[in-house]
Amino acid sequence: MKKIQMVDLKGQLDKIKKEVDTSIQDVLETTAFINGPKVHQFQHNLEQYLGVKHVIPCANGTDALQIAMMGLGLKPGDEVVTADFTFAATVEVIALLNLTPVLVDVNPDDFNINIEAIKKAITPKTKAIVPVHLFGQCADMEAILEIANEHNLFVIEDNAQAIGANYTFKDGRKAKAGTIGHVASTSFFPSKNLGCYGDGGAIFTNDDALAHTIRGIVNHGMYVRYHHDVVGVNSRLDSIQAGVLDAKLPHLDSYNRARQLAARKYNQAFKDCDKIITPSGKAICQGICDTCDCHVFHQYTLRLKGVDRDALVVYLNENNIPCGVYYPIPLHKQKAYADDRYNEADFKVTNQLVQDVISLPMHTELDDEQIDYITSKVKSFING
Numbered sequence: 404m405k406k407i408q409m410v411d412l413k414g415q416l417d418k419i420k421k422e423v424d425t426s427i428q429d430v431l432e433t434t435a436f437i438n439g440p441k442v443h444q445f446q447h448n449l450e451q452y453l454g455v456k457h458v459i460p461c462a463n464g465t466d467a468l469q470i471a472m473m474g475l476g477l478k479p480g481d482e483v484v485t486a487d488f489t490f491a492a493t494v495e496v497i498a499l500l501n502l503t504p505v506l507v508d509v510n511p512d513d514f515n516i517n518i519e520a521i522k523k524a525i526t527p528k529t530k531a532i533v534p535v536h537l538f539g540q541c542a543d544m545e546a547i548l549e550i551a552n553e554h555n556l557f558v559i560e561d562n563a564q565a566i567g568a569n570y571t572f573k574d575g576r577k578a579k580a581g582t583i584g585h586v587a588s589t590s591f592f593p594s595k596n597l598g599c600y601g602d603g604g605a606i607f608t609n610d611d612a613l614a615h616t617i618r619g620i621v622n623h624g625m626y627v628r629y630h631h632d633v634v635g636v637n638s639r640l641d642s643i644q645a646g647v648l649d650a651k652l653p654h655l656d657s658y659n660r661a662r663q664l665a666a667r668k669y670n671q672a673f674k675d676c677d678k679i680i681t682p683s684g685k686a687i688c689q690g691i692c693d694t695c696d697c698h699v700f701h702q703y704t705l706r707l708k709g710v711d712r713d714a715l716v717v718y719l720n721e722n723n724i725p726c727g728v729y730y731p732i733p734l735h736k737q738k739a740y741a742d743d744r745y746n747e748a749d750f751k752v753t754n755q756l757v758q759d760v761i762s763l764p765m766h767t768e769l770d771d772e773q774i775d776y777i778t779s780k781v782k783s784f785i786n787g
């Protein structure tokens with residue numbers, strides 16, 4: 404059996420090495436290392452793929468979130484509602500911009516921001532909602548857009564984990580994750596579903612004026628060379644990374660499909676374990692079916708019932724199975740973001756999830772032998 408890895412970037416690269424080499428070589432030949440034609444080519448191809456008017460590449464997914472918030476003109480003291488159960492980048496940029504983060508609880512089934520909790524958190528100072536499409540599946544965007552319309556709020560999608568996922572509206576219309584709110588951010592960190600070989604990120608929007616504002620912000624606030632109209636940042640996707648991404652983009656759907664197939668095999672293996680709750684889509688799609696494209700499984704995350712999660716992690720590691728706990732501490736309990744305003748009773752789900760979740764290896768190169776081995780070890784631990 405091949406060594407099991409949490410993410411197998413080498414196995415994936417081996418299959419597309421020619422395309423990646425050619426694309427990188429193109430950049431070397433042009434020596435246009437910053438803002439070269441490859442960046443524009445990738446930007447254009449990603450716009451086509453997503454069906455969004457504007458993709459603005461930048462240096463990483465955290466910058467993308469920050470720049471989106473700067474572009475919307477959010478001001479110190481504005482409240483921004485986001486999920487308590489996510490990676491810290493989301494709340495970090497809210498705090499960095501001197502906005503006020505308002506963390507709220509998530510759903511136990513899809514791990515995404517809870518709609519009732521958002522409603523409860525809204526005050527006259529609320530200016531934006533940041534749903535994070537966690538582990539590869541969209542938050543309940545229709546309900547979020549409704550709240551946003553009612554209260555005149557911006558919706559910023561943190562789409563670092565769900566690129567390529569589809570969201571289906573009640574009327575059957577589909578849209579790609581990251582094209583539904585006012586603006587979205589994504590990350591091309593190597594382990595993300597569309598990853599480069601370094602850092603990278605992008606902002607998406609259908610709003611022409613906002614896209615224009617953001618294009619200036621990523622480039623020192625310049626709209627005309629050496630004329631600085633607003634305070635900006637220096638945040639660029641470098642051309643070599645754009646070359647890698649442009650070579651990988653045509654494979655994104657098949658990569659996401661491979662993840663979905665692996666998830667389905669995992670689900671199948673665990674279906675009779677009553678101490679394991681397997682990931683499932685929301686009512687809209689009932690999880691993984693042949694046509695289901697709502698979940699792109701950035702992570703394959705189980706909820707355990709009455710199992711010592713930390714002992715399972717040790718056991719799996721002893722058996723050469725890497726695994727992850729995303730995330731072990733709720734953001735509202737992190738030193739940097741703790742606040743007297745928070746009430747533990749409002750975070751029942753997150754407080755439980757941080758104890759119960761475990762993420763198994765998930766990538767595009769998992770084979771049946773590896774999945775069988777992983778699931779048999781998980782089951783043998785759980786069944787004692």
Ligand SMILES: *Cc1c(COP(=O)(O)O)cnc(C)c1O
Pocket residue numbers: 463464465466489490492493535561563564589590591592602603604
């Ligand atoms: C990875 C990630 C980010 C940050 O992306 P970087 O490119 O590492 O800055 C932000 N939000 C979420 C949910 C992420 O998973």
